[in-house]
Amino acid sequence: QDPVTLQLKHSHQFQFAGYYAAVEQGYYREAGLDVTILEGSDGNEPERDVVSGKAEYGVGASSLMLARLAGKPVVVLGVVFQHSPYALAMRQTSAEPDIRRIIGKRAMIGSLTDELGSADELLAYLIKEGIPASSFERVEPTYNTADLISGKVDAIAVYTTNEPDTFDRLGFPYDIYSPRAVGIDFYGDNLFTSEREIANHPARVQAFRAASMRGWQWAMSHQEEMADIILNKYSRRSDRAHLLYEARQMVPLVQPVLVEIGYQNPERWRHIADVYAGLGMVPKHANFDGFMYRVESSGTSLLWLYRVLGGAALALVLGAAIHFSLLARVRRRASAAIRTGEQRFRTMFEASPLGIALVDSITYEYRDINPRYQEIVGRSQVELNAMRWLEAGHPEDVAQVKLQMGRLTAHEIGSFKVTNRLFRPDGELVWIEVSVTAIETEAGSHPHHLCMIEDVTDKKQSEALIWQQANFDPLTQLPNRRMFHDRLAHDMLKSQRDRSCIAILFIDLDHFKEVNDTLGHHQGDILLVDAARRISACVRKSDTVARLGGDEFTVILSELEGTERVEHIAQHIIDSLRLPFPLGQEQAFVSASIGITLYPDDALDIDDLLKHADQAMYAAKGAGRNRYSYFTPTLQVAALNRMRLTNDLRGALKAEQFELYFQPIVHLKSGRIHKAEALIRWNHPQRGVVSPLEFIPLAEASGLIVDIGEWVFRESARCVQRWRQQHHPEFQVSVNQSPLEFQREDGAYDAWLRYLQSLNLPGQSVVVEITEGLLLDANATVSNKLLQLRDAGIQVALDDFGTGYSSLSYLKKFDIDYLKIDRSFTRNLAPDSSDMALSDAIIVMAHKLGLRVIAEGVETPEQRDLLAAAGCDYGQGYLFARPMPAEQFDELLRQQAV
């Protein structure tokens, strides 16, 4: 690598960006050069150092022409600034801007100690305005704007790319006077070298020039990145905003789009030489051959084009000069008013309770940020400047904003509002309300937008809490009924779209009530929480598990393709709920009954679906619990039927639609009939005779059974009175008692006894038939009731014996008089069959315990004979007689007497 030095005119800033770019982008390295870039302290340092050989290359102004004509061997390699940024700045006054105010005042224009103090351009301008250098006081420059602001001097030379930004930021009112106003249009910065360098290292010169201009092309088209490079590697003297200000101001001076960077036009140099000549600074028609470096070009020469463009530009500039000086007046007056207005807005911006940022709508870079914005996002101005807008936004929210931004930059909308989340540097999430408004910008430049933000985190949090309370069950944290409805409605819509199917599972915990009653509500709550967890573990994240209240849970299984998964999950839930629940020292066992309904097969609206799932759940319970059951249309019809029948049942007693039938209970040895079972019938006006198998469960569920039972008892009592008188003094009628009737309030059987007494009947005239289920979950009430019956002399028969889990130990424990062998045994009776053996054993045991045995469902003489042979006391069944109305029974008894 060939080491060379480039001497700059001033300290590092965007003005020299192209050279930094050539270093950073590796263009110099590619050209075999190791370039050192040195900052300058005064504008003429490069010229001195290049001529003396201290540096090989330098950056100089148009005054290089003066140096050349003064015999210094400087050669301009390329022009970077097609127009000079030099201008004069003076404090703005209430009067019209007038450059003549400089007369008699102090001005800092170029170095006094240097004969070519880069003052030429401005001095030429002043002369053209009729202000010779002798008419004001020149002060040695400090290059410090503070001297103008403080009034130490009245005018200073400035770069239009630089100082105005400082004035603007400080709110200093100023006027700018540019030499271009009088047609003095010099080149600005140029890259130059010495004749010696060209003679000794022609290839290096060409390589250095090409790499530098390449650097400039990159720098002018990558202003943002360039500013960052300068900040990070060269100088932090100016902030990013200032560097970008400089870059923006440089564009019209460098003209990177219109003119190839580095291009120099001999006509322009001639114009510059003529201006100097006009001022008497150089001789007229001076020869500056060799001043412009000749670029060896391999491609087509565009020189002719540049000449035409240069000539045209010159004509334009001269014409514009006149126009500008007229315009300038009007403009300056207006700009004073604008500046006051701007200051007012600046104050509002800085003090606003809203966070406000001005953002480049294309690059998302921050252009301006107020203190509140920094506070809300928890980052300093410097940190934000190093970031892009939306960079700290929540990834889920950013896409939506970008979408809106697309519409904004396409001018489809002028503004939009969103509520978003963003992360502070410590990871804290902040909710913000964002309003974005497009800002008008000059044609050709990037569009900008104003982003205003408000911290709404507190509001959001309380909203979230309210929402949580409204939609979730506080105990299990599962969605509640309301949320369940929402989710189901949502899933139904989705299912309509993708034609998938949904299953709704209605889960009821069997025996939960017992746990709650025995172990207390606290333990019950623990069990529910655990159950919620177990159910949730059986489904996917996308499915919904909700608690509707009590021990009822629902599950929505969405996006189903078939029902196999439903059954699998239902079984899984049943299995997991069957496992013991550890509750402190105790262990509780519950199981689950699950009803399943399908959308859209079973119903199309939520209420119906829930009703169906509920019905199916009852079907599962009815089928023995700890299982699942599907809703089917048949189930629904049955449910509807039950509902109507229950309604009808309410009026049946009053309308005297009930009738009592009697079925004889035959003494097997003698064949005599001294007993009968009362069996109720309902003569429904429309449906005809309705079986008790159908309506008794409804009467039980609705509580109507108590009144019906009372009626049956009284009817039976009246009949037994008659039959005792007419047929047999010990005639007995047995009446069925549902568990609900049996367990009703105390004193019911006292009333019976009183009624029997009023008919002159003893307690023995009635037998109460109860089912063994009653004894199974027997409690104090049941044994009390049984005792009461015995005290009243009313006998007790145990119905349907053998169908449940009853054991003979119950019979011993409770005071039972008759055992009724269920007809499912009787049906299968055959010599040497297992049922026969069982019946034998039951009869023997019952007799041992002092009970008499009645066999139900005797339909054949064989059954009768087998039972009789086994020692069974009584038989009841179609073989002897079907249940019949009381009058018919009278007839039967009469025939028997005969």
Ligand SMILES: Nc1nc2c(ncn2[C@@H]2O[C@@H]3COP(=O)(O)O[C@H]4[C@@H](O)[C@H](n5cnc6c(=O)[nH]c(N)nc65)O[C@@H]4COP(=O)(O)O[C@H]3[C@H]2O)c(=O)[nH]1
């Ligand atoms: N297959 C067959 N069946 C026979 C035979 N012999 C009698 N049955 C039927 O068996 C049932 C015997 O009554 P249950 O087991 O107490 O069963 C009764 C009882 O649990 C209930 N029930 C009837 N009346 C009342 C009542 O007044 N109160 C209460 N609580 N329940 C009643 O309704 C059930 C059904 O009564 P029913 O339809 O009258 O049916 C009667 C009777 O008609 C036979 O040889 N073969």
